[in-house]
Amino acid sequence: MSANEITIDDEQRLLLHKMSGVEKAALLMLSLKEDDAAQIFRHLEPTQVRRLGMMMSTANDFSPDKVGAVHRLFIEDIQRFTNIGVGVHDFVRNALVAALGEDKATRLVDQIAAGTGSRGLDSLKWMDARQVASLIQNEHPQIQTIVLAYLEPEQSAEILQQFPEPVRLDLIMRVAELEEVQPAALQELNDIMEKQFAGQTGVQSAKMGGLKAAANIMNYLDTAIEGVLMDSIREQDEEMSMKIQDLMFVFENLIDLDDRGIQMLLREVNNELIQRALKGADDMLKEKFFRNMSKRAAEMLQEDIDAMGPVRVSEVELAQKEILAIARRLADEGEISLAKGPGDDYV
Template identity: 90%
Template sequence: MSANEIDISDEQRVLLSRMSGVEKAALLMLSLKEDDAAQIFRHLDPKHVQRLGVMMSSASDFSPDKVGAVHRLFVEDIQRFTNIGVGVQDFVRNALVAALGEDKASRLVDQIAAGAGARGLDSLKWMDARQVASLIQNEHPQIQTIVLAYLEPEQSAEILHQFPEPVRLDLIMRVAELEEVQPAALQELNDIMEKQFAGQSGVQSAKMGGLKAAASIMNYLDTAVEGALMDAIRDQDEEMSMKIQDLMFVFENLIDLDDKGIQLLLREVTNDVLQRALKGADDMLKDKFFRNMSKRAAEMLQEDMEVMGPVRVSEVEVAQKEILAIARRLADEGELSLSKGPGDDYV
């Protein structure tokens, strides 16, 4: 072994094998100065910040052996991939595993690999919302509509937010009315994208858009924007607004989750977010959350809610949106089913 190599003992490797990726990342973050940890947090997705933050706040085992094992593993990984360009894929994967755990890291690595060769319309999935909005702002509204219907609702909501209010109204109503896109239209859009990204992309007709797609996009908009847009849709087409509203999944619909779903959600939501969100919930929904917590945890939460006093409606809405975003992510991962009633799943 050279002087620069890190020696990880068998005992330390056993300790590491018993820790999840998030536990290792949390312990490493807690070893840093606050400013350094903050710099890392700034480069993480909000949902990953939340998960890592929860793990950090609940960490209690700071034994020298465990801390030393995590530090040695980190240094070993850094030394293994010191040269830029050498072992990059393994480095990215190991870093993601350390932050997110094996399962989620593997899925993300696959997505990144797919995105590296993305062309045409698919290339937009890997762009910032502002970039996409800038790219399509001068295109025909029908092209803009196809883009919004094609991309994930969360990304489409961010893109929609970049347009002025009258354009938002026109586009969301077009999405709601869209049913199927013919090959010629998709090819036109891919040709536009290929002017920015080299390559060819064959297309077939595809079903996209519709009321459910519009409702999904609306779910991800800021509360104020969502409310103003829904009022505008109602003024233009009351029947459409009612249908979209019926398809939207709102915080009150969490009452339809089974106990297992509520418990899964509770493991992902921080206590302060839950406090603010439940401040604006009705008693039945509050009771459902309390019933799925330990007696002591429920009592502490209720006490904390009483002590915190009045909370601004805007803060309650932000907290509820955050929980809904977590619920949608869990639904996308197939871990729970969101529904607005029997037989009406929203996944």
């Protein structure tokens, strides 16, 4: 270690342990000049912009210790990835690595270098769910299906919730049955959107939809809506409902996550969120989490859960869905494997 290399002490690591990745990124972004932060925002994906922007707008803990810990973590990451100083290109890349992780940052840097924009169907990724729903509500159900299959499952779930229950049922079953869209048809739809929003990005792939896509969208629906919709699918097509349910990953499935995966998840989830989520979990799942913490930390968490008193079921379910979203992000980044059974990974 060089004399001027910056390191993080145990107290700072404890502070960082209690913060989620998006909290760290938000504090880092709030520490930059507006122009610099804007440049980074310009190259993030829509979902990342929404999450990071929301966290930045609601952040209220700017204690010097917490801000200092985030800054040190950022510098430590830069030191790890470069030995020769940081130029403009390196600064942007290392900032993205610190905020998003190595794999996702590399992909975004490639996109920046290629000068890709958000056009055609991709323009929908930047719109509010209600705007997208309003835009496609009078379109043919097959067009609505293609849009839902094309977008990220989290956004598609928000869009689906804007439709009445019978329409939700029809669309989610169409997504499950969709296997492939002819390139010409997809390009035509892309051209229609491009005329409205201007653009150049072409069609990436004509293969989309299917049971996995339907399950991914179902994972992000509000619990009450998800339950009603699954019951309706079961009434229409029991075999399809079973296949979709088998592909869904719910909070209870975290019992199958290996110890390393649980430990990585705990590093990304703050204490308040895990308290609410475990309040409604069974003893075996609680024990799974406790087993992957220090004895003292597990005792303190159990004490905090006991001291919470009654908690609304909706609050527990919301906390569990937030943790599942973090778990899916870690799985997408290749950090953990969400397994539903032997040899059956959720991706």
